[in-house]
Amino acid sequence: MSYAPGSETIGIIGYGNQGRPHALNLRDSGRDVVVGLREGSPSAERVREDGLRAVSLEAAARCDVVALLLPDERMGEVWRDHVAPVARDGQMLMFAHGFAIHFGLIQPLAGMDVALVSPKGAGKWVRAMYEAGSGLPALVAVHQDATERAVARAMDYAEGIGATRVGTRTTTFRAETITDLFGEQAVLCGGIPALIQAGYETLVDAGYEPEDAYLECVYEAKLIVDLMLAQGLAGMRRAISPTAAYGGQRAFHRLVNDQTRTEMKRLLNEIEDGSFAQEWVQAAPAGVPVPPGAEPLDAARASLMQEWPEWRPMGAPTSAPRP
Numbered sequence: 001m002s003y004a005p006g007s008e009t010i011g012i013i014g015y016g017n018q019g020r021p022h023a024l025n026l027r028d029s030g031r032d033v034v035v036g037l038r039e040g041s042p043s044a045e046r047v048r049e050d051g052l053r054a055v056s057l058e059a060a061a062r063c064d065v066v067a068l069l070l071p072d073e074r075m076g077e078v079w080r081d082h083v084a085p086v087a088r089d090g091q092m093l094m095f096a097h098g099f100a101i102h103f104g105l106i107q108p109l110a111g112m113d114v115a116l117v118s119p120k121g122a123g124k125w126v127r128a129m130y131e132a133g134s135g136l137p138a139l140v141a142v143h144q145d146a147t148e149r150a151v152a153r154a155m156d157y158a159e160g161i162g163a164t165r166v167g168t169r170t171t172t173f174r175a176e177t178i179t180d181l182f183g184e185q186a187v188l189c190g191g192i193p194a195l196i197q198a199g200y201e202t203l204v205d206a207g208y209e210p211e212d213a214y215l216e217c218v219y220e221a222k223l224i225v226d227l228m229l230a231q232g233l234a235g236m237r238r239a240i241s242p243t244a245a246y247g248g249q250r251a252f253h254r255l256v257n258d259q260t261r262t263e264m265k266r267l268l269n270e271i272e273d274g275s276f277a278q279e280w281v282q283a284a285p286a287g288v289p290v291p292p293g294a295e296p297l298d299a300a301r302a303s304l305m306q307e308w309p310e311w312r313p314m315g316a317p318t319s320a321p322r323p
């Protein structure tokens, strides 16, 4: 079947972290975009201020491409109540993450294309990098190719949000979903914050100044990650002092040991067997419990910003020169 890139209407459902940047980038890339919102949505005004057209969920769901950019745990009900009743063969259902399809919250019509374009990063960067003339790289996967043009349609969407300016990788819904959830839990949103907080608390409990502990355990974490991204792990180790390198290798296996790796494997198993997804969908109405103990770190940050008004914790160089 022939396909003209950029020719289809795109309904973006949800105007949050990902929905807004996707809608704005697609519009600025010349695509025909509307934004579907629930009745009385607080986002309607922002959509209008951004120069886009806000429509009902059902109206957006009638577009050629329907992008569900909602909290993953809400996708099932929005699909059931607003999208499925108007769904038709030949449409493309688009996602930024595979959760709802992989864990069976949504069963699309057999005649629909189903794909994901998952930018590797938060929505604010999807927009900021696009505006800077670049983009965020993205994973692309096709779950269902009813029209035999699902890949072309997905790549057209990836181009519209700016991802192809940098690069895309083809994957599967399963791999995208599992690796994303595991990365969030074991490293990005679980492991790293826990390690940072435990390091801070160890110093403060031993009587050291909270501001000094903050600089060492929080602020410098960004600098070391920036070094790893810019120069690789080996380059980072070459760039730090021999004392830091020696002390680091000494702590390396004591902190991440067999017990830590066993826990990581357990987290992965719970994601793979679907028990995490089931637990989260059931727990979501009660909201997300916040681990205790973050306030002192944020107070130390505020204290430093007051002491050093010129200090920009985010303002450190984001890339070091290549070796």
Ligand SMILES: NC(=O)c1ccc[n+]([C@@H]2O[C@H](COP(=O)([O-])OP(=O)(O)OC[C@H]3O[C@@H](n4cnc5c(N)ncnc54)[C@H](OP(=O)(O)O)[C@@H]3O)[C@@H](O)[C@H]2O)c1
Pocket (backbone or CB within 6 Å): 013, 014, 015, 016, 017, 018, 019, 037, 038, 040, 041, 042, 043, 044, 068, 069, 070, 071, 072, 074, 078, 095, 096, 097, 118, 119, 121, 122, 123
């Ligand atoms: N956040 C990230 O950095 C990131 C990165 C990569 C991929 N993703 C994926 O992108 C997708 C969207 O995530 P997100 O973080 O952008 O979501 P989000 O910001 O939490 O989505 C908020 C939007 O969803 C709407 N919404 C929530 N519940 C609704 C309901 N029951 N009916 C209708 N609309 C509803 C909200 O409507 P109102 O405006 O009316 O409140 C709002 O516009 C997910 O699949 C996620 O996994 C996210």
